[in-house]
Each structure stands twice: as structure tokens, then as C-alpha cells.
Amino acid sequence: ELKVEQNPLFLSMQEGKNYTIYCNYSTTSDRLYWYRQDPGKSLESLFVLLSNGAVKQEGRLMASLDTKARLSTLHITAAVHDLSATYFCAGQNTGNQFYFGTGTSLTVIP
């Protein structure tokens, strides 16, 4: 079974600052996904990382994957209030089953 761990679980950061959320996984994962969830809403796909060294960027968010270290990161640049949400990473095994981390609750303070 693929185990996925995120840290930190809670993150409070000031607007304009940079920070990184980490996602470690226990065994080989073919792919790594990042999702965003706003309070009371469902999950929205942010990034799909398909290979070692993959890097994807959208606005102030950048995700990367290091399959050798079994680590993915979600980097936030110059945070703004609109980025406040819970972020989940998920790994996927060859059986198409997804395994989610417990999520990182991000609060951006003005």
C-alpha cells in the first residue's frame, strides 16, 4: 500500500512570503497529483506530475517531483489571500488507485 505524508499539516503565512509544502510517499508511485480544496467545496485538480524531474507552474504555485527521493513539493511564491485553502497531494499505483495525504491547511494573513 502506498502511504503519502504531507507536512506541515497547518501553515499560516503572511502575504508576500514564500513557502513550500512537502509530500513524501512510501513506495514507487507512477504519478503524483496536487489538489486544492476550498472550505465547503470539493477538490480541484492543480497539477499532474508524471515523471522524475517534472515541474509544473501555474501562477504563484509550482510543483515538482523527485521520484528517487519519493518527494514532491508545492512551492508558493509571494502568497496572496486567495491561496488560502487546503492542499492535498496524492500518489497513484499501477492499479489506478489513488492514495491521498492528510492535507495542508494554508492560511494567508494580510
Added chain:
Amino acid sequence: DVKVTQSSRYLVKRTGEKVFLECVQDMDHENMFWYRQDPGLGLRLIYFSYDVKMKEKGDIPEGYSVSREKKERFSLILESASTNQTSMYLCASSLDGNQPQHFGDGTRLSIL
């Protein structure tokens, strides 16, 4: 855009009742999933299906069953609801293994 529709946003049922949660997707996706989401536990997979009439157990299938009679519809059944099944239930679908899952809005189920 992919649309995953769950039949109810909020549902209140009593202990011992049989409960049906319905999920429909409109993009001809092969794979469909049912999760429950609880604070501090993230998303836990209950069941998934990769084809009509096919189902696979996830991490926490006990007390649940599923039905997939048509490709677009995946139903979650609580055979005899218990209070520890009070949770947010999320349905998702995906086209194939290289694509992200698309989620419905969720059903917040309370068992009294």
C-alpha cells in the same frame, strides 16, 4: 468540462436505515471512486470501479457496498447506517491512469 454530480449535498438519516448515495459523471470516464473525508484523516477510499459491473474494495469498505450498472453512474450503499458513518462523502471519476480525478461537490451525511 467534466461534471460529476452527487445527488444530495446534505443528508440526514437514522441508525439502521439503508442509505443510497448516487453519483453521475457525464464524460464517459472508465474509473469511478467513492471516498469519505474526515478531519485529520484526509480522503480514504471506500470502493472504486474501473468498468461497468466491476468493483474493487478500497481501504475502508466495511459497512458499505457499491453498484455500477451503467458506466456513468456509481452508487454507494450503506447497508445499515451507523453513527460512525457520519462524514463527508466524495465521488470522483477519471478517464485513465494518467489523468487526475474529477470530484463531485460531496454529500455531507449525518447519521442520528
